[in-house]
Amino acid sequence: MHADARSDLAAWRAEVPALALPVHGRRLVYLDNAATTLMARPVIDAVAHVATHLPGNVHRGVHALAEAADAAFEGARATIARHLGARADEIVLTSGTTAAINLVAQAWGRANLGPGDAVVVTALEHHANLVPWQAACAERGATLRIAPIDDAGRVDLAGLEALLDARVKLVAVAHLSNVVGTIAPIAAIAARAHAVGARLLVDGAQALPHVAIDVAALGCDFYACSGHKAYGPTGTGVLWGRAEVLAAMPPWQHGGEMVAAVEATRARYREAPARFEAGTPNISGVIGLAAALDHAATRDRAAVAAHEARLHARLRAGLAATPGVRVLGEPEAAVVAFEVAGVHPHDVATIVDQEGVAVRSGLHCAEPLHARLGAAASVRASLAYYNGDDDVDALLAALARVREVFG
Amino acid sequence: MSDALALYQATIVEHDRHPRNHGPLAGADRAATVDNPLCGDVVTIELRLADATIAAAGWTGRGCALARAAGSMLTVALAGLDATAAAARLDALEALVRSTPDAPVPDGLGDLAAFAGVRGFASRRGCVLIAVRAARACLSG
Numbered sequence: 001m002h003a004d005a006r007s008d009l010a011a012w013r014a015e016v017p018a019l020a021l022p023v024h025g026r027r028l029v030y031l032d033n034a035a036t037t038l039m040a041r042p043v044i045d046a047v048a049h050v051a052t053h054l055p056g057n058v059h060r061g062v063h064a065l066a067e068a069a070d071a072a073f074e075g076a077r078a079t080i081a082r083h084l085g086a087r088a089d090e091i092v093l094t095s096g097t098t099a100a101i102n103l104v105a106q107a108w109g110r111a112n113l114g115p116g117d118a119v120v121v122t123a124l125e126h127h128a129n130l131v132p133w134q135a136a137c138a139e140r141g142a143t144l145r146i147a148p149i150d151d152a153g154r155v156d157l158a159g160l161e162a163l164l165d166a167r168v169k170l171v172a173v174a175h176l177s178n179v180v181g182t183i184a185p186i187a188a189i190a191a192r193a194h195a196v197g198a199r200l201l202v203d204g205a206q207a208l209p210h211v212a213i214d215v216a217a218l219g220c221d222f223y224a225c226s227g228h229k230a231y232g233p234t235g236t237g238v239l240w241g242r243a244e245v246l247a248a249m250p251p252w253q254h255g256g257e258m259v260a261a262v263e264a265t266r267a268r269y270r271e272a273p274a275r276f277e278a279g280t281p282n283i284s285g286v287i288g289l290a291a292a293l294d295h296a297a298t299r300d301r302a303a304v305a306a307h308e309a310r311l312h313a314r315l316r317a318g319l320a321a322t323p324g325v326r327v328l329g330e331p332e333a334a335v336v337a338f339e340v341a342g343v344h345p346h347d348v349a350t351i352v353d354q355e356g357v358a359v360r361s362g363l364h365c366a367e368p369l370h371a372r373l374g375a376a377a378s379v380r381a382s383l384a385y386y387n388g389d390d391d392v393d394a395l396l397a398a399l400a401r402v403r404e405v406f407g
Numbered sequence: 408m409s410d411a412l413a414l415y416q417a418t419i420v421e422h423d424r425h426p427r428n429h430g431p432l433a434g435a436d437r438a439a440t441v442d443n444p445l446c447g448d449v450v451t452i453e454l455r456l457a458d459a460t461i462a463a464a465g466w467t468g469r470g471c472a473l474a475r476a477a478g479s480m481l482t483v484a485l486a487g488l489d490a491t492a493a494a495a496r497l498d499a500l501e502a503l504v505r506s507t508p509d510a511p512v513p514d515g516l517g518d519l520a521a522f523a524g525v526r527g528f529a530s531r532r533g534c535v536l537i538a539v540r541a542a543r544a545c546l547s548g
């Protein structure tokens with residue numbers, strides 16, 4: 001490793017207190033970043049600052065604490081918008097990617113899906129970008145079509161295009177797969193979806209921490225992502241929607257904050273994004289998410305990308321050289337899912353955990369994808385900027401312990 | 408590594424590698440399937456009864472070493488027991504799995520006492536209990 005890269009990594013790690021947590025008396029080797037990421041000190045401080053100094057509610061008070069909270073919250077929205085290449089009034093703050101997708105499936109779906117219509121998703125979707133569409137289609141009398149993938153885990157563009165016709169109202173696709181680690185060609189999918197008049201929703205839960213996001217340039221109509229997978233707090237997320245698309249959508253949840261005027265038997269709703277933000281939001285979390293995106297911007301993006309790409313290559317090469325290991329698909333970034341012949345993923349994960357190595361095991365909320373790839377379940381290692389060669393090597397060494405137990 | 412070795416005791420690994428009573432049970436009177444949607448594991452237990460006694464027990468399914476060993480070892484343990492004794496054996500195994508890691512291991516569990524190691528792994532208790540729940544459903548059905 002280049003000396004500058006080593007010193008960068010040491011400095012990055014020093015800011016993440018959770019990396020110092022001992023696990024079974026060993027150094028934590030955290031390779032479950034696709035499940036949730038670890039926060040750096042400036043993010044933790046931002047969340048704590050709200051609890052300590054900004055205890056008011058937003059959007060409803062005229063007293064000093066309420067006005068301060070409101071200013072900080074709307075400032076965070078503007079910061080989040082800037083990092084995503086969006087306008088602040090196109091940023092709907094949610095509890096996470098799941099809520100963002102459900103919002104579109106329910107609210108947009110209510111206005112735009114009917115009997116005979118269709119929604120297209122791909123065979124590699126996380127359940128959060130599949131089940132909401134199953135439910136919306138069932139409720140609206142619409143049909144759900146599944147676009148095929150190839151054995152590498154890439155969207156089959158020709159197969160997807162073959163499913164597109166005038167009945168398709170929306171296409172939903174993951175930007176970066178949470179299992180096979182492939183990156184979908186969003187611009188090409190957007191062009192094909194728009195050619196038949198369909199909207200495109202992108203599930204960016206995994207992409208946000210690893211791919212530079214410019215929603216205006218991507219060509220999609222909705223972009224959903226989570227704070228906690230991008231080094232921010234849990235319980236935060238973003239739905240970006242094109243202004244004209246959001247403006248034409250009915251509300252999802254109803255209550256305070258989202259109304260312009262209320263009479264006893266009816267209400268008038270506010271404009272987007274307030275229309276989609278009923279109830280008190282996760283104020284400290286949203287401000288923490290803005291801090292996380294600001295903090296990520298202090299890291300040289302090209303250096304982080306090169307570092308993560310090199311780690312990913314080291315991980316893939318190490319797994320390829322490990323007897324009995326089969327990698328699912330052909331991962332392109334951040335994530336590698338694999339099987340160990342004759343040993344269940346849970347047993348692998350338990351044994352490597354004893355070595356301090358945290359990996360995910362199971363279906364990773366992607367049951368149909370595992371069936372497509374012929375795997376009952378898998379082990380998943382997923383990277384973050386604060387991982388190093390030592391983490392990858394620790395996993396590979398721990399896999400040797402699996403063989404010792406199971407022969 | 409001692410904890411992982413405590414979990415994967417030789418008896419458990421041996422039953423995982425060479426499961427007993429694995430496969431469809433000819434002439435089964437009772438069958439029940441339990442799955443764990445979080446991990447995709449699924450275990451089916453089948454029983455053949457003679458009078459009020461379990462004449463034979465079999466299991467099928469897929470799962471981790473703990474789930475497979477539980478299917479294998481439970482079907483061995485249940486054969487020859489009447490319904491009351493079988494239910495008591497299932498209760499005893501579940502009580503063991505749910506007890507604290509430092510609690511004494513009760514007598515009378517036989518090979519099933521090997522599952523005591525799972526008590527230090529809260530997220531893995533369910534792996535053993537899939538087979539227990541399937542067997543219990545067989546007895547009640």
